[in-house]
Amino acid sequence: MSRQLSSVAQRAPREWRGSSHNVDYSCLHQLAPYIGKLKPVIARELLGQFTSSGDIVLDCFSGSGTIPLEAVMLGRRTLAFDTNPYAITLTRAKLEAPPTLEAANEQLAQxxxxxxxxxxxxxxxxxxxxxxxxxxxxxxxxxxxADECIEKDDPFLLACLLSILHHQRPGFLSYPSSHLVPYLRDRKFPRVEYPEMYTERELAPRLAAKLARTYKHGAKVNRSKVLQIAQVGVADLKLDFEVDAIVTSPPYMNALDYVRDNRLRMWFLDRSTVDYSPEPTERQMQSDAITAAFASNALRYLRKGGHCVLVVGETVLRKRVKTHPAERMLARLTAEYPKLRVEHVIRDKIPDVRRSRRTEGATKRELVLVLKKG
Incomplete structure (x- = not known):
């Protein structure tokens, strides 16, 4: 970490390390797996500290929709964008969920x-x-x-289907496999020894059980606070108004394989999905292009005096390449906007294996850069 960042960095609050399962709307937050998703408690703390009630909050890398959902819960208005169809399906599903379990079950039956x-x-x-x-x-x-949900534009039930696609538990649809990243576990569970794990699995009761879990603590969302959700890249972002804050977590360069790790869910959304495809952030030049687009396009919609809060990897070591995405991003943003001032830097450790590789690759720490547009 550079001297500029280390001189102002502070440790993340202790409450960030706690479980997110007890927060409001926890079942909606857990609607479906997503590699590298932000803890709801972190999103809530950042929104509470650097935005106010009624503010318009932009998240141009919405991922699983954690920040937009927390923004709505806190009385902010939200805009959410991402290029990944699975990310947008999840974001829409959380923010457009039916108001009650009864309504969701009626929708499911149809x-x-x-x-x-x-x-x-x-x-x-x-x-x-x-x-x-x-x-x-x-x-x-x-x-x-899946095709019926896509045709009827029903992201909520589509996300529910995607959430139970693969696992070795009985409530899921696949043969025995891992949950977050799809890999068959037929060596651990041979068909000869576990024939019951390779039989047909009915869709209706498993989806009904998924709905019951989702609405366990209620899930009513104030849709009037949702201004726009769209599958749009940051380079193509177009707004007719300014936003009060940008709170987002850009994809870490060379850190996570969002398409590969979600490939089975992605195939149900886009039948052209292949078993492996490179990420747009796999190479430095491509990652820099995303940062440049954010600097030249997204930041221009931020009002003067508004905060830009970025959750970025501190150091990434993967595939024999070591990068410092936080430093590189900050350098490019301040070059585009010299009056962009660093107000806070929060350093957080990432113990969760969903956000870092078991081989000690990817990123083990992230920085929250809190910038203010002068």
């Missing part, structure tokens, strides 16, 4: 009925790497349900 009326798909057109996760009948029903 979607299930309509999906069964859809023509059967030719499973020979489905890639082998997708087919190997599911019993053929389970896959047939899941694909038709």
């Amino acid at each position: 979607r299930l009925l309509d999906s069964q009326r859809r023509p059967r798909c030719d499973q020979r057109t489905i890639p082998l790497w997708v087919r190997k996760f599911f019993h053929p009948k389970t896959l047939q029903n899941a694909v038709r349900f």
Whole structure:
């Protein structure tokens, strides 16, 4: 970390280390897995400290929708954008959830009925790497349900489906596999010894159980606070007004594989998804282009005196490449806006394996850069 940042850095509050499962709307926050998602308690603390009630808060890398959901809960108005279709599906699902469990179950019943009326798909057109996760009948029903949700523009039930796609537990749809990142666990659970784990898994009862878990503590969202959610990259962002604050977590350069790690869920959203594809932030030049677009485009919508709060990796060591994304990003932003002032730097340790690799790669610490536009 550079002298400029280390001289003003402070440790993250102790409460950031606690569990997020007891906060309000925790079940909505846990709607579906997402690699590298921000803890709700961190988003809430940052929004509470650097924004005010009624403020318009922009998150142009919304990911799983943690920041937009917390912003609405705190009485802010929110704008959420991302290029990843899974990210936007999750963000919309959380902010457009039906107000009650009864309403959600009615919606589910209709979607299930309509999906069964859809023509059967030719499973020979489905890639082998997708087919190997599911019993053929389970896959047939899941694909038709996904297509029905996509056609009816129902991100909430679509996200519920994606959340139970793969795991070894009985409440999920796949053969035994890992939960966050899809890998078959057929060596640990051989078909000969565990034949019950390779039978057809019915869709309806598992989706109903998912809804019951989601609404366990209530899930009513004030939709009037949601100004816009769209699958838009930061370079193409266009607004007709200024925002009071930008609170976001840009993708860390060379740190996480958002498409690969979500590839099975991504395939249900976009059938052109392949088993592996490179990330746009895998190379320094591409990562710098995203930062440059943020500097030249997103920051121009921030009002004078407004805060820009960025959650960025401190140091990334992966694939034999060591980078310092926080320093590099700050240098580019201040070059574009010389009057952009660093107000606070908060340093936080990341013990969660979902945000860093077991091999000690990726990033183990992140910095929260709090900037003010002069």
